[in-house]
Amino acid sequence: MPDDLIAVAMSGGVDSSTVAGMLHRRGVPIVGLTMQLWNQRRMPDLSPEGSTGRCCSLDDVYDARAVAQHLGIPYYVVNFQDRFEQQVVRPFIDEYLAGRTPIPCTLCNNFIKFDQFLEVAAGAGASRIATGHYARITRDEATGRHQLRTSADTAKDQTYFLFGLTQEQLSRSSFPLGGYTKPQVRDLARELGLPVAEKDDSQEICFVPNGDYAAFIDAYFDEQGIRREATRGELVDRDGHVLGEHGGVHHFTVGQRRGLGIAAGEPLYVIATEPATQRVIVGRNEELLRARLTARDVNWIAIAALDAPRRAAVRIRNKHLAAPAMLFPTADAARVEVRFDEPQRAVTPGQAAVFYDGDLVLGGGWIE
Amino acid sequence: MQSHYFDHNATTPVSLEVREAMAEALSNVWGNASSVHRFGQAARQRLEASRRQLAALLSCQPKEVVFTSGGTEADNLAVLGAVRASRRERRHVVTTTIEHPAVLNACSQLEREGVEVTCVEVDGGCRVDPDSVRRALRPHTVLVSVMHANNETGVVQPVGEIARIAREAGALMHCDGVQAAGKLAVDVEALGVDLYSISGHKFYAPKGLGALFVRQGTKIEPLFHGGHHERDYRPGTENVPGAIALGRAAQWAAENLASEAARLVELRDQLERGLLARIPDAGVNGGGAARTPNTANLWFDGIDSEPLLIGLDLRGFAVSSGAACSSGATEPSHVLTAMGLSKERAKSSLRFSLGRSNTSSQVEELIEAVGQAVAHLRRLSPAYAHA
Numbered sequence: 180m181p182d183d184l185i186a187v188a189m190s191g192g193v194d195s196s197t198v199a200g201m202l203h204r205r206g207v208p209i210v211g212l213t214m215q216l217w218n219q220r221r222m223p224d225l226s227p228e229g230s231t232g233r234c235c236s237l238d239d240v241y242d243a244r245a246v247a248q249h250l251g252i253p254y255y256v257v258n259f260q261d262r263f264e265q266q267v268v269r270p271f272i273d274e275y276l277a278g279r280t281p282i283p284c285t286l287c288n289n290f291i292k293f294d295q296f297l298e299v300a301a302g303a304g305a306s307r308i309a310t311g312h313y314a315r316i317t318r319d320e321a322t323g324r325h326q327l328r329t330s331a332d333t334a335k336d337q338t339y340f341l342f343g344l345t346q347e348q349l350s351r352s353s354f355p356l357g358g359y360t361k362p363q364v365r366d367l368a369r370e371l372g373l374p375v376a377e378k379d380d381s382q383e384i385c386f387v388p389n390g391d392y393a394a395f396i397d398a399y400f401d402e403q404g405i406r407r408e409a410t411r412g413e414l415v416d417r418d419g420h421v422l423g424e425h426g427g428v429h430h431f432t433v434g435q436r437r438g439l440g441i442a443a444g445e446p447l448y449v450i451a452t453e454p455a456t457q458r459v460i461v462g463r464n465e466e467l468l469r470a471r472l473t474a475r476d477v478n479w480i481a482i483a484a485l486d487a488p489r490r491a492a493v494r495i496r497n498k499h500l501a502a503p504a505m506l507f508p509t510a511d512a513a514r515v516e517v518r519f520d521e522p523q524r525a526v527t528p529g530q531a532a533v534f535y536d537g538d539l540v541l542g543g544g545w546i547e
Numbered sequence: 548m549q550s551h552y553f554d555h556n557a558t559t560p561v562s563l564e565v566r567e568a569m570a571e572a573l574s575n576v577w578g579n580a581s582s583v584h585r586f587g588q589a590a591r592q593r594l595e596a597s598r599r600q601l602a603a604l605l606s607c608q609p610k611e612v613v614f615t616s617g618g619t620e621a622d623n624l625a626v627l628g629a630v631r632a633s634r635r636e637r638r639h640v641v642t643t644t645i646e647h648p649a650v651l652n653a654c655s656q657l658e659r660e661g662v663e664v665t666c667v668e669v670d671g672g673c674r675v676d677p678d679s680v681r682r683a684l685r686p687h688t689v690l691v692s693v694m695h696a697n698n699e700t701g702v703v704q705p706v707g708e709i710a711r712i713a714r715e716a717g718a719l720m721h722c723d724g725v726q727a728a729g730k731l732a733v734d735v736e737a738l739g740v741d742l743y744s745i746s747g748h749k750f751y752a753p754k755g756l757g758a759l760f761v762r763q764g765t766k767i768e769p770l771f772h773g774g775h776h777e778r779d780y781r782p783g784t785e786n787v788p789g790a791i792a793l794g795r796a797a798q799w800a801a802e803n804l805a806s807e808a809a810r811l812v813e814l815r816d817q818l819e820r821g822l823l824a825r826i827p828d829a830g831v832n833g834g835g836a837a838r839t840p841n842t843a844n845l846w847f848d849g850i851d852s853e854p855l856l857i858g859l860d861l862r863g864f865a866v867s868s869g870a871a872c873s874s875g876a877t878e879p880s881h882v883l884t885a886m887g888l889s890k891e892r893a894k895s896s897l898r899f900s901l902g903r904s905n906t907s908s909q910v911e912e913l914i915e916a917v918g919q920a921v922a923h924l925r926r927l928s929p930a931y932a933h934a
Contacts, residue, residue, distance in 0.1 A: 180861045210861065215876040240874045255857050258876035302854025302924045304861055 181208040185353075186300035186308045188292060189213050189246065189254070191239035193375050194311030196246040197364050198355050200371035202309060203250045210305055211247040211254040213240055214296060216263040216287075217386040222398040225388050245374045257299055259291055266290040268386065272396050275429035276410070278452035279529025282340065282497075283384055289343040297351055307351050314338045315357030315538075316349055319481070325349035327480050327540040332360035339497045342533045342543030343478050393430040412457025414441060417450070422461065428452040431459050434467055434525030448525075468522035474515045474532040474544030481541045485515060491534040491541055493517055495526055501535050515544060550863045551909045555749075555841060555902030556698050556726060557867055561792075562751035562903065568795035569753070572788035580785045581776065590787045597794025604797040605743060606734040607760050613780045614790050617757040618725040618746030620770070622649035624759050624781065625721040625742040628767030629690050630657055637687040639663040641718070643675050643694070643704075644885035648870075650692050650723055663687075673702035673833040673886050681712050688718045695727035695743075699882040699898055700833030701842025703731065710739040719765065725749055725757075729800035730808065730839045741765045747789075751903065752796035756789045811840040811901050814910050818899060819843050821914035826921050828931075832883060832896055841901040844883075846892050849931025850924040853877060855897060858920045864913055867898045891930075 187199045189211045202209050219225075219236055240256055247254030267286045274281035292310065300308050313330035314337050325346050330336040344352070356364055361380075368376035387395045400406075410427030423441045425431070430438065435449045439461060450462040472495070479485070485508045492501035502523055507516040517532055526546060533543035552560070561569075572593065578586030580594045595609065602609040615621045630638055642654055644666045654664045665683040669675050675693055684691075691713035696703050710720040721742040727733060729750025735743050742765065747756035761767060761780060773782030800807075819831055828848035847855070852868035856877070859866055869880040883893035899913070925931045 180858075184861070210857075212857075213874075215872070215874045237873055244875070253861060255860075256874050256876040257853055257857075258872070258878060260876075298927065299851070299854045299857075301927055302851065303857035304923075 180304050183307075184208050184210060184305040186210050186212050186296075186303070186305035188296060188308060188310045189243040190311070190381070191242035191246070191375065191378075192311065192381050193368050193373070193378050194313075194356060194364060196243070196311075196373050196375045197368045197371065198309050198311045199246060199250060199252065200373055201355055201367065203252055204371065209252055209309070210300075210303070211243065211250075211252050212296070212300065212303075213243045213254075213256045214259045214263075214291065215240070215256050216259050216291070217268070218260060219386075219388070222395075222402060225395060225398045242375050242378065249372065249374060255303075257296075259295060262295055263287070263291060263386075268399070271392075272399060272429075274529050275392070275396060276454060277529075278428050278454040280432040280527045281529045282531055283386075284340045285343060285531060288340055293344055293348040293352060297348065301351075307353065309353045309355055311356055312337045312341065312354045313356055313361075314341055314354050316352065316354055322483075324481065324483070328357070329535070329538040329540070330356075331358045335361050338535075338540050339494055339531065339533050339543075342480070342531060342540060344480065345478070346480075349480070393427070396429045397427075410457065412459065414439065414459050414461055417460065417462050417466070425459055428454050428457060428459060433527040464524075467524050469519075469526040470522040471516060471518045472526045472532060473509070473547045474517060475513060475547050477513050477515050477542055477544035479542035481536065481539050484512065485542075491536060493519070494531075494533045494535065495523060495546065496530055499523075506534060506541075513544075548863045550865060551913065552865045552904060553899045553901060553913060554865050554867045556701075556898065556900035558748045558754065559751045559902055560904065561753050562796065562799065564799055565752055565792050565796045569788050569792040572791040576787050576791065578787075580787055581774070590785075594785055594787050594790050597790040600794035600798045600801075601745075601758050604728065604733065604801045605745070605760050606736055608763065610778070611735075611760050611763055613759045613761055613777045614785065614793070615757045615759055615781060616755055617748070618647075618723070618744055619649040619757075621744035621746070621757045621759040622647065622721075622723055622725075623653045624767065624770050625744055625761075626650055626653040626690065626692055627656065627770060628780075629719050629721065629742060629765070630662055631660075631768040632766040633689040635687055635689060637663070639665065639685045639688045640690045640692065641665050641667060641680055641683045641688055641713075642692040643667045643669060645669050645673060645675075645697055645699075645882045646692065646694055647698060647723055647725065650694070654692075669885055671887050672836045673697055673700045673882065674836050675704050675709065677705050677708040677712055680709050684712070684716045684718065688713075688716060690719045690721060692721040692723065694723040694725075695733070696724075696731065696839045696842075697833070697882060698726045699842075699880050700836075700844045700886075701726070701838035701900075702833040702836040703727070703838060706740065707738045714739060714741075726839060726842075729796070729804075730811075730841060732804060735760050735762070742767070747793040747796055750796050750800045752793045753789070756786070756793045758793065807903065808840040811905075814901050814905055814907060815841060815843050815899075817907060818901070818910050818914065819845070821910070822917060825914060825918040829921075832886065832888065843899045843901075844896055845899070846888070846896040847921050848892070848895060849928045850895050850921055852894055852897050855917075855920055855924055858923070859916060862916050862920070864916050867900070868896065869893070 189195045271281045271283045313335040315328040317326045413421050414423040431449045447461045451460045488507045493504045494501045504517050504519045534541040576593050578590035580590040598609045598612045601612045667679045713720040719741045722740045724743050725746040728745040741762040743760035748754040776782050832844040856868050869877040879893040
């Protein structure tokens with residue numbers, strides 16, 4: 180077994196399959212590993228035949244295995260189902276119940292892909308991993324720090340989900356697609372003759388069929404025997420006037436307009452959710468604007484710490500255009516105050532605030 | 548890279564003598580064994596010769612052997628067939644927590660059909676206590692199903708004693724002998740069982756071949772409906788070349804049983820001694836009990852068997868851990884948790900199952916590779932206290 184073996188995280192999709200194909204063509208010794216994260220058959224009513232987002236379906240494992248066989252590389256499926264449920268699915272549900280809007284992909288990156296997966300790969304003899312993420316890793320020769328930079332394909336860039344990576348994790352990871360655009364990756368997949376070259380892109384939250392996270396949470400409640408009535412509550416305005424009823428705070432996210440079920444003279448949006456009282460507060464679009472936020476559990480990548488206020492461009496959602504802001508250190512080193520030059524719409528607790536300097540990721544944290 | 552195979556409880560390679568017998572049969576014995584003409588008669592003659600070879604392996608009469616598509620079908624035919632054939636109004640089945648899914652899930656199917664099922668637990672040594680079977684019996688118990696040897700640990704169950712208890716209570720006794728046939732001397736008369744399942748690919752025949760011993764006079768419902776093959780127990784044109792392969796494998800097993808068992812026990816003991824001498828904080832699951840000669844199941848504290856298994860395969864050593872789920876990932880063995888092992892210890896366990904191709908020098912190489920891999924994993928493991 181070679182000392183420089185690299186484990187490629189293969190999902191059965193075109194991106195990770197292309198990573199395996201590229202590395203193999205370069206003569207890099209690789210082993211393909213697929214993480215079995217979730218069993219879609221647990222909630223059969225949720226994912227009828229033909230629905231999208233069937234993560235870890237047998238079809239995806241079949242595709243990953245077909246790619247490995249096409250390349251002639253060793254390939255295994257590793258069972259992470261317990262860890263995924265404990266460290267991604269339950270926190271995801273808890274966050275919604277606490278009135279926040281979580282990002283399971285970041286939890287998965289922090290606790291599964293760049294933690295347990297690295298560990299299993301190392302245990303099997305691969306000290307480094309490669310994934311199909313659209314991001315780049317570079318090294319700051321002056322400080323010796325590993326840096327995370329945005330992808331050449333800005334539309335596909337995934338650095339927003341990777342802000343939690345530690346120096347140790349970055350030092351053992353590589354993102355071979357970081358310098359390519361998605362169309363280039365598809366061309367490469369075709370050129371390599373990969374059987375998944377024309378496969379559709381996966382959707383955002385892999386274990387939630389059709390993106391309907393509220394239906395997923397309800398189905399999980401049913402499976403776990405949690406009573407749903409306990410989550411019902413009132414829709415109120417800023418002054419506490421009751422405007423209607425709702426089926427649970429987990430159905431709502433800040434900035435949401437649809438599905439409120441109230442007729443009003445002007446468009447109403449979710450301004451906040453109050454899990455303690457099970458109330459959802461709605462209001463006008465202007466009421467969604469915020470000029471500042473606090474980020475907790477901040478992880479720094481390009482810098483070791485924030486010693487003084489500094490300028491940065493801050494993204495508060497994956498598709499958010501980074502907004503100019505000032506970062507201020509607080510008494511708690513893990514907390515940063517962000518003051519935007521212009522107020523931002525729908526600053527959502529539970530989402531991440533990721534700080535950029537050009538294409539460089541300075542760090543990021545969770546919006547309080 | 549050279550690969551060494553230590554997973555014979557999963558399957559065995561087809562042996563040379565079986566390949567030759569089957570190749571000859573595929574060329575020459577293609578008639579339909581139910582046909583009246585000479586082509587059919589030739590096939591029938593070879594089929595019955597094979598049945599005699601199976602009967603010799605099991606110490607039964609040839610007419611008590613029913614060919615099936617494998618161990619799963621044999622288990623299903625026995626469990627579903629025996630219970631469905633009972634005319635009693637209330638029906639109850641006793642089995643154990645360490646059975647193969649082919650028995651456990653057949654019992655789940657019976658539960659859906661209104662049959663009561665009791666799963667008897669095992670002790671920490673993977674043994675079924677005959678007294679707990681006795682306590683589980685009810686007046687309307689129609690079937691007791693206990694495996695002969697466990698696939699994960701190799702532990703041999705007191706089937707004779709359990710069969711006596713079952714039959715005294717008026718119940719039929721089925722024994723899943725898939726992991727025993729070809730490894731232990733099997734005498735269905737001495738055991739006193741009514742039904743006994745075997746699978747060819749566990750003793751050097753190809754996959755898709757098995758048989759069920761059905762004691763003369765035992766009533767079972769067929770699973771399939773068709774022609775009058777296999778005494779109406781198993782309709783479908785007989786797979787004569789397959790039966791010939793299975794018979795040849797049975798003949799080799801019967802002739803070489805004692806010598807091969809002695810050789811494998813020595814290799815197994817060499818493996819266990821070597822691993823335990825080299826690796827601290829490890830032990831043998833089911834080590835205190837009578838076991839099949841070829842099976843060693845060991846736990847190694849502080850490690851996860853999944854990267855261990857992958858790392859060993861990358862080094863050229865094929866072993867197994869737990870059960871494969873539909874995706875190909877592994878799950879902790881239900882047998883080890885049923886023995887009372889913690890989830891962590893079950894997940895730290897690896898099964899080594901030896902066979903004809905293994906040699907003493909291969910076992911030495913395996914000990915070295917496992918020793919290195921466990922040490923490597925423990926260096927990485929935060930859970931393992933570095934004493």
